[in-house]
Amino acid sequence: MKKYIVLAVCLGLLLVSSMAMAATNYKGITPGKGIKGTAHDLSLGNTLLNGKYGIDDNNTYANNPAGLNLDRICIWCHTPHFSLKQADIPLGAKVAYLPLWNHELTGQLNYTPYTNGTDEPGDTSHASKAEELKNQPGGVSILCLSCHDGSVAVNSYGKQPGGQGPGDPDSTGAANVFIEADYKIGEGGDLSNHHPIGFNYDVVEGSDNEIQKKSQLLAGTYTIAALLVNGQMECVTCHDVHNTKNTGEKFLWRSDYQSELCLACHLKADVKKALQ
Template structure:
């Protein structure tokens, strides 16, 4: 009987260990989901598009929310196609088209402006500057990129083709692509992810301006050769065409080389991402 009891005890111990291990895996999964910096599933920063919020398949992503009907349940088809991709003649003036397969926005935008008008006199805050110098107040609180600020550049307009809500997320493909590579849907992006809705960019960080021009007149903007992360990435390397502030300056849309939440190149914990460019 003693041997039987011992065997039963061993079995019970094994069961307990299996249950404990399973609970441990569940706990790890829960922590991973809670700590997931970009994904709707479990895709930590820098681990690729699969499982991230830009994964629009149904198996691993959020495609079910946007009417994904592709029989192959592809991730990339929403934005890219290897054949019969969009050409510039059909792109509403967008010149950057990386095998682009999605409908494009034709929206024109109301752009960001500083709240302080053209100077401290208009703001009613004259004399409240650095060392009581109203001119210094204006220099430090006005947006100094207005000279080059225009509508968002081509690379940002690709992002806005989903994010401004004017084009359905599930609007992709064109003739003569196969029928299952096309979708003419109506599912627009959720409000919390909408940027530039109704053409309004006045309350968002400005894009479409020359960072290099701003840094020459604003002593609270970091040198473009400032190193961003441990790999040696610089601000300049993240500027579109080495100069322009665009969506890709802050976000890695494919979740491949970033280390921060919401596709940011590095985490904004303790505002460290903002303080990379803004010297405060």
């Protein structure tokens, strides 16, 4: 009898351990351990991607020792010199944030936003109005969409209108490689079936009793307000793209195990009770 009890306890611990691991790991990526080795590390040395996006062409500089392969991680999005300037932004694009940006920007200027429709429930105290959500992505989300909407090759970096910086190639030199279909968000400018971004959180919070106050903690010491961008919900409100301070899978600020991330903003007491 004791043997069966011990076995049951061991199996229970194994199940709990497996569930915890499932909540904190994603395809071998450990949350909060940095960008290296994650899906956002596009270097040839990242075995997770097996070099599918080509090679960092900067290994061919004349100034480098012969045969040195720099195989850098940051260069795909950022560069210390000759980054894009505001004057380089496509006419009509709303990008006010260029953190030493080195990747070609999406040419998609207008996205079809999410809307929950016009036939809303009668109890409008917990139904965010459709018009409140119909906004364009903010500048920081445009940077994400410059790979994720599939309109620009992932390995299209270093392209600067009017010329390139010394030693900076126009791209990786490999054939254009676009993001996989499973990770495309906003393809063809269509964001209508994705969680809305670009909306003002205060406006929605003020009209919806089931939206959490922005002063509430979302993840760790970060409040919801701290993860908004100019008061707007953006991609980075849910995702820590550099995998540095997040605790959740898929670059999420916190795990969505049992919908924890969703329920951090959406007040669904009945759902939480059921999960408990």
